[in-house]
Amino acid sequence: MSDPGTPTFDQLTIFLTVVDCGSFAAASRKLNRAVSVISYGIGNLEAQLGVALFAREGTRKPRLTEEGRAVLAEARAITQGVSSLKAKVKGLLDGLEAQVSLAVDVMLPAERVGEVLHRFAARFPTVQLRLHVEPLGAVTSLVLDGEAVIGVSGPLSAGVVGIESRAAGAVAMVPVAGPDHPLGRMLTIPPGEGREHTQLVLSDRSRFTEGRDFSVVSPRTWRLADLGAKRALLCQGIGWGNMPLPMIAKDLEEGRLVRLAMPDHPGGAYRFSGIWRSDTPPGPAGQWLLDQLVEQGQDDGELEEMGDV
Missing domain, CATH: 3.40.190.290 (D-Maltodextrin-Binding Protein; domain 2)
Incomplete structure (x- = not known):
């Protein structure tokens, strides 16, 4: 079995926004992107990781799979770490x-x-x-x-x-x-x-x-x-x-x-x-x-x- 690929920060942001907003449509509004772009980003992330993150059948709203719930905690930790890094560097650049x-x-x-x-x-x-x-x-x-x-x-x-x-x-x-x-x-x-x-x-x-x-x-x-x-x-x-x-x-x-x-x-x-x-x-x-x-x-x-x- 091949190793999973490395997701981009943008893909993780889309994933977390869908989870927090509850739907692809709500995530598209929050990120100011087309629904098709949100769907494409999630599809690429799932293909890259090799797991289905959302169960889409039989429900109007995407529901996290067991694998999706496992990925969620790691995705939050990564995005929070990147946000903290960016904020720290901004403080250094801005000075006192x-x-x-x-x-x-x-x-x-x-x-x-x-x-x-x-x-x-x-x-x-x-x-x-x-x-x-x-x-x-x-x-x-x-x-x-x-x-x-x-x-x-x-x-x-x-x-x-x-x-x-x-x-x-x-x-x-x-x-x-x-x-x-x-x-x-x-x-x-x-x-x-x-x-x-x-x-x-x-x-x-x-x-x-x-x-x-x-x-x-x-x-x-x-x-x-x-x-x-x-x-x-x-x-x-x-x-x-x-x-x-x-x-x-x-x-x-x-x-x-x-x-x-x-x-x-x-x-x-x-x-x-x-x-x-x-x-x-x-x-x-x-x-x-x-x-x-x-x-x-x-x-x-x-x-x-x-x-x-």
């Missing part, structure tokens, strides 16, 4: 960016961001910076939508198609309340007690968290999109909730908040990832900024033993 747009998770300690941005300003004085600070899935949304070229996201970025990532450390999340809150006054908190009190919950409107809750224990909740407002309400004794330990360390030390020893809700590690779109890698300045933010997370090794929130 005029502006870098960065999105960071609100849980990321502000001091960490400030230190890196201080060095960034000194190293790249001609590059303007646009900074977004967002909760939960909003960081991934900004990167996917092209409003931010790089981001430091929480765990919701994991497994999102089109996103590349590098581990960037973690922060400890702990349950807290004001000292005058009923939970704050308990020396021993029985299991399930958190459900009896209002929980302050951070939320956002991104498509990644629509209809979903994270670390929500109580059926009685107040939902806030601002972490600073959540901290202020906790200090006022309005409910209980999880907070990043670095942000409330001084409040704990000075007695404005108390850490809750909840046996069924002890908190855990909130893990970060440096992210970017696979087809739009950052330029030199953005890459330096991403590297620095990721490198800072290497000091969070002591959190490895904690479970994830």
Whole structure:
């Protein structure tokens, strides 16, 4: 049996477009080519590979064969790799960016961001910076939508198609309340007690968290999109909730908040990832900024033993 031929990038693009659009006609419209050209391209690809990619009989729409499904994953990997290569070379040819747009998770300690941005300003004085600070899935949304070229996201970025990532450390999340809150006054908190009190919950409107809750224990909740407002309400004794330990360390030390020893809700590690779109890698300045933010997370090794929130 002869070896299969080598398909062209154009043939793989046609194949993926037919799969994504659901028909030859829809693919022709998207690629602005005649249906006959789409059909001819698929026929040539099948002849070159020596397998039928689509079952066309008995259905109005082409249906992937078993061989077609096997080829699909490889075709996506190849086209994504080529797109990434082209984008990387374009960045090198274009030179230093005029502006870098960065999105960071609100849980990321502000001091960490400030230190890196201080060095960034000194190293790249001609590059303007646009900074977004967002909760939960909003960081991934900004990167996917092209409003931010790089981001430091929480765990919701994991497994999102089109996103590349590098581990960037973690922060400890702990349950807290004001000292005058009923939970704050308990020396021993029985299991399930958190459900009896209002929980302050951070939320956002991104498509990644629509209809979903994270670390929500109580059926009685107040939902806030601002972490600073959540901290202020906790200090006022309005409910209980999880907070990043670095942000409330001084409040704990000075007695404005108390850490809750909840046996069924002890908190855990909130893990970060440096992210970017696979087809739009950052330029030199953005890459330096991403590297620095990721490198800072290497000091969070002591959190490895904690479970994830």
